[in-house]
Amino acid sequence: MSHEFLTLIDRVREQSPLVHNMTNVVVTNFVANGLLALGASPVMAYAKEEVAEMVSIANSLVLNIGTLREPEVEAMIIAGQAANEKGVPVVLDPVGAGATPYRTNTVKRLLSEVNISLLRGNAAEVANVIGEEWQTRGVDSGTGEGNITDLARMAAQKLHMTVVVTGKDDVVSNGEESIIISNGHPLLTKVTGTGCLFSSVVGAFASVETNYLLAAAGASAFYGAVAERAILATGDQHVGTFQMEFLNQLMLTSSSDVVDLAKVSIAEVTSI
Amino acid sequence: MSHEFLTLIDRVREQSPLVHNMTNVVVTNFVANGLLALGASPVMAYAKEEVAEMVSIANSLVLNIGTLREPEVEAMIIAGQAANEKGVPVVLDPVGAGATPYRTNTVKRLLSEVNISLLRGNAAEVANVIGEEWQTRGVDSGTGEGNITDLARMAAQKLHMTVVVTGKDDVVSNGEESIIISNGHPLLTKVTGTGCLFSSVVGAFASVETNYLLAAAGASAFYGAVAERAILATGDQHVGTFQMEFLNQLMLTSSSDVVDLAKVSIAEVTSI
Amino acid sequence: MSHEFLTLIDRVREQSPLVHNMTNVVVTNFVANGLLALGASPVMAYAKEEVAEMVSIANSLVLNIGTLREPEVEAMIIAGQAANEKGVPVVLDPVGAGATPYRTNTVKRLLSEVNISLLRGNAAEVANVIGEEWQTRGVDSGTGEGNITDLARMAAQKLHMTVVVTGKDDVVSNGEESIIISNGHPLLTKVTGTGCLFSSVVGAFASVETNYLLAAAGASAFYGAVAERAILATGDQHVGTFQMEFLNQLMLTSSSDVVDLAKVSIAEVTSI
Numbered sequence: 001m002s003h004e005f006l007t008l009i010d011r012v013r014e015q016s017p018l019v020h021n022m023t024n025v026v027v028t029n030f031v032a033n034g035l036l037a038l039g040a041s042p043v044m045a046y047a048k049e050e051v052a053e054m055v056s057i058a059n060s061l062v063l064n065i066g067t068l069r070e071p072e073v074e075a076m077i078i079a080g081q082a083a084n085e086k087g088v089p090v091v092l093d094p095v096g097a098g099a100t101p102y103r104t105n106t107v108k109r110l111l112s113e114v115n116i117s118l119l120r121g122n123a124a125e126v127a128n129v130i131g132e133e134w135q136t137r138g139v140d141s142g143t144g145e146g147n148i149t150d151l152a153r154m155a156a157q158k159l160h161m162t163v164v165v166t167g168k169d170d171v172v173s174n175g176e177e178s179i180i181i182s183n184g185h186p187l188l189t190k191v192t193g194t195g196c197l198f199s200s201v202v203g204a205f206a207s208v209e210t211n212y213l214l215a216a217a218g219a220s221a222f223y224g225a226v227a228e229r230a231i232l233a234t235g236d237q238h239v240g241t242f243q244m245e246f247l248n249q250l251m252l253t254s255s256s257d258v259v260d261l262a263k264v265s266i267a268e269v270t271s272i
Numbered sequence: 273m274s275h276e277f278l279t280l281i282d283r284v285r286e287q288s289p290l291v292h293n294m295t296n297v298v299v300t301n302f303v304a305n306g307l308l309a310l311g312a313s314p315v316m317a318y319a320k321e322e323v324a325e326m327v328s329i330a331n332s333l334v335l336n337i338g339t340l341r342e343p344e345v346e347a348m349i350i351a352g353q354a355a356n357e358k359g360v361p362v363v364l365d366p367v368g369a370g371a372t373p374y375r376t377n378t379v380k381r382l383l384s385e386v387n388i389s390l391l392r393g394n395a396a397e398v399a400n401v402i403g404e405e406w407q408t409r410g411v412d413s414g415t416g417e418g419n420i421t422d423l424a425r426m427a428a429q430k431l432h433m434t435v436v437v438t439g440k441d442d443v444v445s446n447g448e449e450s451i452i453i454s455n456g457h458p459l460l461t462k463v464t465g466t467g468c469l470f471s472s473v474v475g476a477f478a479s480v481e482t483n484y485l486l487a488a489a490g491a492s493a494f495y496g497a498v499a500e501r502a503i504l505a506t507g508d509q510h511v512g513t514f515q516m517e518f519l520n521q522l523m524l525t526s527s528s529d530v531v532d533l534a535k536v537s538i539a540e541v542t543s544i
Numbered sequence: 545m546s547h548e549f550l551t552l553i554d555r556v557r558e559q560s561p562l563v564h565n566m567t568n569v570v571v572t573n574f575v576a577n578g579l580l581a582l583g584a585s586p587v588m589a590y591a592k593e594e595v596a597e598m599v600s601i602a603n604s605l606v607l608n609i610g611t612l613r614e615p616e617v618e619a620m621i622i623a624g625q626a627a628n629e630k631g632v633p634v635v636l637d638p639v640g641a642g643a644t645p646y647r648t649n650t651v652k653r654l655l656s657e658v659n660i661s662l663l664r665g666n667a668a669e670v671a672n673v674i675g676e677e678w679q680t681r682g683v684d685s686g687t688g689e690g691n692i693t694d695l696a697r698m699a700a701q702k703l704h705m706t707v708v709v710t711g712k713d714d715v716v717s718n719g720e721e722s723i724i725i726s727n728g729h730p731l732l733t734k735v736t737g738t739g740c741l742f743s744s745v746v747g748a749f750a751s752v753e754t755n756y757l758l759a760a761a762g763a764s765a766f767y768g769a770v771a772e773r774a775i776l777a778t779g780d781q782h783v784g785t786f787q788m789e790f791l792n793q794l795m796l797t798s799s800s801d802v803v804d805l806a807k808v809s810i811a812e813v814t815s816i
Contacts, residue, residue, distance in 0.1 A: 024579075024588070025297050025588070026572045026576050026588050027463060027573065028297050028298045029298055029301060029302065029465070029573060030296050030300065030573060032464035032465075033463060033464050033511075033515070036461075036463065036464055036511070037462060037511045037512070042464070043368070043371075044296070044297070044298050044339055045339065045368075045372070046339055046341060047339075047340060047341040047342070047374060049341075049342070049372075049374040050372040050373075050374035050375065053371075053372040053373065053374070054371065054372050057371070060291050067588055067589065067590055067591075068591060069590060069591040069615070070591070070593070071341070096587070096589075099597075099598065099601070100589070100593075100594035100597040100598050101594075101597065102594035102597070103594065126554055154763075156761075169687040189580075190580050190581060190795070191577060191580065192573060192576035192580055192586070193578050195571070196617045237792075237795065238796075238798060239577075239580070239581045239791055239792060239794075239795050240581070240788035240789060240790065240791025240792040241788050241789070241792055243511070243577070243788065243791070244289060244512035244513050244515065244516055244788055246512065247511055247512025247515070248509075248510040248511060248512040248513055250511075250512075251509065251510075251511050252509060252510075253460070269753050281718065297569050299737060300569050300570045301570055301571065301573060301574060301737070304570050304736035304737075305735060305736050305784075305787070306782070307784075308733075308734050308736055309734060309783045309784070314736070315638075315640070316568070316569070316570050316610070316611055317611065317644070318611055318613060319611075319612060319613040319614070319646060321613075321646040322644040322645075322646035322647065325643075325644040325646070326643065326644055326647065329643070343613070462788070472579075514787055515784070516784035516785050516787065517783065517784060517785070519783055519787070520781075520782045520783060520785055521786040522783075523734070523781065523782075523783050524781060535593075
């Protein structure tokens with residue numbers, strides 16, 4: 001496997017893909033600004049009356065259930081099915097799956113009614129989606145014991161899609177091949193929406209690279225490099241300033257920075 | 273025409289008008305903070321049960337369809353009609369008009385059921401509102417070919433209201449007179465909500481000046497000066513830091529700064 | 545009364561309580577980031593299908609009516625009643641009570657159907673809740689004449705709960721004892737959501753201290769110290785930078801900083 005995926009940000013900036021986000025009310029501003037900063041074009045649209053048409057002009061669709069309610073869920077299904085018809089890749093972020101039955105069931109419903117291309121969650125969320133035990137608490141608790149490489153591969157095999165499990169390390173797996181990116185930093189857990197924005201960044205990368213394993217690995221390596229550069233600039237104690245520096249670095253981090261900073265390892269291919 | 277409108281920010285700060293915003297979920301925090309920073313008083317209220325009463329104590333109403341849904345549209349009509357009864361000026365920001373039929377039709381509905389005082393959009397949005405051809409993509413794409421001075425004047429004549437077309441240059445027209453403010457900067461397109469906040473700033477200025485041509489031109493000149501000072505402080509590569517500096521400068525930019533920085537030209541009056 | 549409540553932030557950081565927020569769309573990002581920065585765990589959930597289960601794993605519930613609508617109000621009642629059953633403390637922030645009848649009536653409804661532990665508002669809002677005259681305008685106008693210590697005590701007695709009236713001074717009262725914290729700063733009124741975030745901080749502190757008078761006084765002293773340190777760093781003219789520095793200081797301000805900076809006075813106990 002070549003590491004050309006480390007330079008995918010160049011393609012994102014050239015093509016400036018339109019990413020249709022149906023995300024939660026907590027992070028919508030941060031997601032829009034993050035996508036703008038890195039060079040993509042965000043659009044947010046939620047009304048069932050328009051999502052099918054909006055997604056048909058988009059290059060990817062990101063569904064995030066962070067503050068889901070019935071009208072959003074219905075619109076997500078309409079948008080997801082329209083995306084499927086048009087061949088637009090769909091990213092699902094199952095925020096807080098497992099925290100309440102409503103979230104768990106909504107994820108099941110989305111997975112059964114929409115053909116999802118990529119699932120992006122923390123370990124607890126992904127484990128919940130495939131019915132594995134993992135400790136969860138609220139919507140932010142993805143820490144816990146267990147081998148996340150196994151988890152990512154197992155989820156990818158079971159769900160027949162590319163899966164990204166994020167945390168201290170990010171693991172991307174399509175069920176056959178898995179890539180580990182080890183650029184995580186705990187300060188990211190102190191800023192709301194860094195996970196949600198990452199899901200939308202995965203959407204941007206999947207807009208320009210149809211091999212979703214590489215798209216997601218490229219997104220992860222880019223995002224990790226951005227975080228590292230931001231922390232270098234602000235230290236790890238200034239969580240407010242870090243937010244703004246993170247946006248700065250989404251614009252400033254080049255593909256050669258990613259190549260320099262990415263800590264990539266390829267997990268052995270496990271025969272299925 | 274005197275250029276006294278360049279100092280309207282002083283009047284805004286003296287009177288601290290209450291601006292009732294019905295805006296989209298992406299930008300609501302930025303709009304509220306922006307209005308507070310410059311010296312106005314924002315209020316956000318969306319429930320059909322209360323918008324008529326809220327707008328009756330407000331000095332202007334700003335309707336923004338960025339993430340519209342039926343409940344918001346219904347509430348906007350209630351609020352708009354109550355504003356009309358009380359003589360409260362109404363600004364409409366037709367975000368993404370043309371991107372989907374739902375947006376296009378909602379704008380038509382708002383224009384037919386509410387007496388709008390000012391329309392503020394980018395060229396593609398304004399063109400869509402009056403049924404002219406313009407290239408659009410998503411909700412942020414206002415670039416394209418065409419003479420925006422003609423567009424603004426034509427829209428003002430057709431719609432019988434003051435129209436503000438923003439972009440590299442801003443053009444304000446009431447159909448008879450047009451003012452061009454040439455303080456735009458591309459970095460503004462990299463921060464979500466700068467257009468939406470501007471519409472609300474137009475609302476603040478229209479609260480203190482009943483000649484809406486002058487109110488909007490004053491708002492544009494002020495906003496351009498703020499952007500220019502913010503970019504001077506942060507450079508054009510630090511999009512996160514710029515956001516915060518932009519809020520700083522909304523507070524710090526004085527009317528004499530506006531007079532110094534504004535690049536104003538008066539378009540020739542075209543006989544109708 | 546000892547002043548041990550000044551060090552309650554240590555307990556918050558040790559226990560990292562899960563604070564379930566049902567807040568308004570303007571401030572949700574700022575509230576989540578503020579709680580994360582100080583060491584609590586925020587969760588935002590609004591769907592009537594899940595709020596009862598979400599609050600049952602939370603350590604406190606914060607209800608904020610800033611941009612209320614019927615679906616939110618119904619969900620707040622479900623969540624509040626579930627919190628009551630589980631013994632989870634409930635904070636109510638009656639944003640803009642008095643600005644419209646809908647807000648006034650919704651507060652009445654919440655107070656009658658949910659057992660509220662703490663009420664946090666500005667003077668005008670708290671006065672409205674207990675039917676006292678106070679001047680109001682929009683949702684941010686808490687200034688006005690009157691003795692806020694009397695107001696806080698009167699409200700606490702009438703409502704049978706702990707009441708926090710914030711402004712230049714904060715007054716916390718349980719109807720028998722009142723504590724005054726004099727660390728307010730006018731710049732806080734220029735950043736949207738500082739009051740809403742404070743209500744959620746009160747929720748975090750009430751999660752770790754069942755004497756709500758002390759919990760709220762501790763939250764107020766901590767919050768005042770944070771503001772003071774942030775203003776020291778940024779000056780009082782840079783409202784954008786201040787926002788980010790405020791988040792920084794929510795993380796950096798220690799209990800000994802609070803002890804150093806808090807301006808606490810104990811109001812005399814008035815026989816009832």
